[in-house]
Amino acid sequence: MLAVTADDHLPAGAPPDGPVAVLANPTAGRGRHRGLLPDLLNRLSTAGRPVRLLTATSADEAEAACRSAVADGASALVAVGGDGTVHRALQAVAGGTVPFGPVPAGTGNDFAVETGFPSEPRAAVDVIATALRQGRSRPVDLARMTGADGTVRWYGAVLAAGFDAIVNERANRMRWPRGPRRYDLAILAELARLRPRRYTLTLDDERIEVDAVLVAVGNGASYGGGMRICPDADPTDGLLDVVVGGRFDRRTLIRVKPRIYAGTHVNHPLVHTYRARTITIAAEGITTYADGERSLDLPVTLTAVPRAVHLLH
Missing domain, CATH: 2.60.200.40 (Tumour Suppressor Smad4)
Incomplete structure (x- = not known):
């Protein structure tokens, strides 16, 4: 698992007052965390920014919704689901300045867990909300495929x-x-x-x-x-x-x-x-x-x- 390193300030260019866009996959983990979503959104709202839940009916729509949210000025992007949901969201923030928070709620949550997030969704959201309030983030690498x-x-x-x-x-x-x-x-x-x-x-x-x-x-x-x-x-x-x-x-x-x-x-x-x-x-x-x-x-x-x-x- 990744060792936690020194915190960075949120990257320059991320809009500080825009909404926190949330991509949630209700079928992740065979739906076992579906009922948690209202609580997760409420916990995110404690960061003092508006929370915008994205709508999508397919994986391609989910990815497009994330890209649109980032282009429209989201201050952060949060993905609630498994590695597939995280993967779609990463396409919108990779190489950019909008910070990202993965909330592990799927069958496989390897990216979130390997980068140091708690495996319990509410605990992960609390970490994300605290980082937003304190204006900090931590950079990690991604792999680019061509x-x-x-x-x-x-x-x-x-x-x-x-x-x-x-x-x-x-x-x-x-x-x-x-x-x-x-x-x-x-x-x-x-x-x-x-x-x-x-x-x-x-x-x-x-x-x-x-x-x-x-x-x-x-x-x-x-x-x-x-x-x-x-x-x-x-x-x-x-x-x-x-x-x-x-x-x-x-x-x-x-x-x-x-x-x-x-x-x-x-x-x-x-x-x-x-x-x-x-x-x-x-x-x-x-x-x-x-x-x-x-x-x-x-x-x-x-x-x-x-x-x-x-x-x-």
């Missing part, structure tokens, strides 16, 4: 470009069953056809070709609700961590995968780790998932951008 067609996206936690991304892609194509069983079935289906794929990685100036099953690039350490896939990643060091799991067969992958929760998988002889500022990943037929959200097709170039977002902490 696709082959020039599309730019940002992420805060981890980009998956191997087995986990392939499983997500299959699960998203399935219409039955609903709920977590769909993901479980997608894992079984992809395990049955598991094969290493040829990747070309460019790590700063070093080019590597490798046959691999797992490829992940972390700005933070964890994804998927606490799986420490890149256990040594630090979102304040200006670098990205790369974890490559090589020619795993099914039995070995099943045996090693639970070790990811503790981060000890990196000690396996088939796992290799790297660290770089800029990384290009190329492979055939892979759609990446960043912060758990469907993202860009390979090839992509990933760049660590220091102090890319100012957290209300």
Whole structure:
């Protein structure tokens, strides 16, 4: 987890008197925190600024609403939900001056927890409201993705470009069953056809070709609700961590995968780790998932951008 560093004043350019825009996902965490929203908004209002709840009926609308709120003069952006909600909100504040507060209320809350926010939503909101009242924020890095067609996206936690991304892609194509069983079935289906794929990685100036099953690039350490896939990643060091799991067969992958929760998988002889500022990943037929959200097709170039977002902490 990120160590708390000295506080900064809110970045110059953030409108001091604008509303606090709030993106809330009522379905995050299977809706278990839905009833908390009025209390969370009330706690935010103690910062002495108007609170504006954004409306959206889809992920794309949510992202557009965040961008519009920032463009219209929001003094801060707060995301209530899991990593997917945070991911959408980050697209509006990355590289800018409007500070951001993630409130962990989803199934996976890796970015918020890894950057030092309490895991309980009310406690996280209290931290954000206090930071707003005191006019302080803390910068952390983000990863900038650039696709082959020039599309730019940002992420805060981890980009998956191997087995986990392939499983997500299959699960998203399935219409039955609903709920977590769909993901479980997608894992079984992809395990049955598991094969290493040829990747070309460019790590700063070093080019590597490798046959691999797992490829992940972390700005933070964890994804998927606490799986420490890149256990040594630090979102304040200006670098990205790369974890490559090589020619795993099914039995070995099943045996090693639970070790990811503790981060000890990196000690396996088939796992290799790297660290770089800029990384290009190329492979055939892979759609990446960043912060758990469907993202860009390979090839992509990933760049660590220091102090890319100012957290209300």
